[in-house]
Amino acid sequence: MNILITGANGFLGKKLSLKLLEQGHELYLLVRSRKRLDAFMQGEGSDFSRQIHILEGDVTEEHLGLNRELVHSLKGKIDALYHSAALLSFDEKDRDKTFKVNVGGTENVLNLALEINCPKVLYISTAYTVGKEIFGAEALYSADRRFVNPYEASKCEAEHLVYTFREKLDIVILRPAIIIGDSRTGEADTNFGxxxxxxxxxxxxxxxxxxxxxxxxxxxxxxxxxxNFVPVNYVIDTLDAALIHAENGGIFNITNPNxxxxxxxxxxxxxxxxxxxxxxxxxxxxxxxxxxxxxxxxxxxxxxxxxxxxIDFPSDNTQKLLADAGVPMLQMxxxxxxxxxxxxxxxxxxxxx
CATH class of the missing domain: 3.90.25 (UDP-galactose 4-epimerase; domain 1)
Known part of the structure; x- marks a missing residue:
């Protein structure tokens, strides 16, 4: 497949890219600057340079900041789009910027998917759109609930936006909990959480x-x-399974059952x-x-x-998704x-x- 990924330079984006490259997919990686991908391209991605197309752009801009010729060249070429780009700030001072990136940016991504006839968008959200509640669900939460911070609120609003496009696109909402290192190696390229x-x-x-x-x-x-810690490799396996096995409108909590x-x-x-x-x-x-x-x-x-x-996060949808893909549920x-x-x-x- 030809797959476009936003947020390709993030902790999750790089791991997802590598998994898809190893499977033989051709990737279009959206980054604000090519230099931000240098370490990846010279390291883990060096064996896959022929499968990688780097797109310089910004989700907060119309057409993601891509010029008309490039957008036209993508029409009918992209089979799926993972939208993982987000501003991960809990600071109330960043509320406007957070909503601009996480909600406005998501709308730009969805509109681009329509323009280039990309049939499927997989939106990477967060399990914490549950807000201040202690019981979650694999369904849309009301947007008028109380949230801990602007990040949670913005991701919940973005989920509602994504869901309105399900008549035009196959959309999938994926909600990881607190992502930690690889369960096999312990490796983690993050200083958050x-x-x-x-x-x-x-x-x-x-x-x-x-x-x-x-x-x-x-x-x-x-x-x-x-x-609710989840190893990054488990999150990646679930994102990968959703590419083929998730149906339109599916919502999946990528959470730890224990x-x-x-x-x-x-x-x-x-x-x-x-x-x-x-x-x-x-x-x-x-x-x-x-x-x-x-x-x-x-x-x-x-x-x-x-x-x-x-917080109790049910994950029945995820369990079925992974079973269909032949992937075991998390046992950490x-x-x-x-x-x-x-x-x-x-x-x-x-x-x-």
Whole structure:
């Protein structure tokens, strides 16, 4: 197939591109600058240069910033389009920009798909369009619910926009939860989500080592709250399965049916980092925290809502999709989670030493 991918230079976009290239597909990768793909083209993508066409453009512009001649040359040529480009900002100050990229950009992508007669669009959203609720569904959520941040709100609005095109295009909505490293290698090319938390813990350890007073470093989290982590290779396998097996209008939660508890993550981090002074406590008022503990928790403030609740994400649609594709559902045990966490912490340690 000939497949167009937006957001091709992102963590997920590069992994998806590599999977599709290995299957023999020809890819049209939309990036704002060719230079942003240099590392990929000189590394993992070097064996597939004949299958890659780089398109310089921007989803916030009409026709994605592509000139008329290029758009005309794509007519009837693209079999499917993965739209993964997004602005991942939780900052209220970025609300207008977030909606411009995540909603306006999605509308531009859908209109281009119509213009070039691309029959199928696979929209990569997020499981957290569920907002502040604790029970999810593989269906559209109401857009007037309460959201944690503008990113969630923008992705929910974009889902509704995508769904209005199902009479004109085959559309699929794919909702990954919190994406972490590869379950086989632990490799992760991101510093967001879990990795921001791990980086903060490393800073706590460095400060504890400088003090050398044996004082505990406390993190305040509910040990019984589960975090819905999904390895990137599982997400990619699901995106790949949707290319052939997802029907028009399908919505798929790419989530973990047995998500690890925060206590599990804590125990693994403490063991991997050899950090006996690390202590998990139930949340307290900030007045009872040390200055270092306050600094850590302030740095994690954008994630506080996710640390405080377990969300139930059904994934029956995804289970059927993967069964049709002959792909097993996710089974992420403690060993897999340890491999992923250690892959980041130990690699970071070797870089900084």
């Amino acid at each position: 879990l990795y921001g938390f791990l980086k903060g813990i490393k800073i706590l350890k460095k400060r504890a080592m400088r003090r050398q007073d044996g004082q505990f470093c406390r993190i305040y989290l509910d040990p019984e709250v589960a975090q 998500p690890p508890l925060q206590s599990d993550v804590y125990e693994i981090v403490k063991e991997v980092l050899d950090f006996p002074q690390l202590e998990m406590c139930v949340p307290l008022s900030s007045a009872e925290m040390t200055s270092e503990e306050k600094a850590f928790h302030n740095s994690m403030s954008i994630f506080h809502s996710y640390f405080q609740r377990t 045990d403690r060993d897999v989670l340890t491999r992923i966490i250690a892959g980041y912490l130990l690699d970071e340690a070797s870089i900084s030493s």
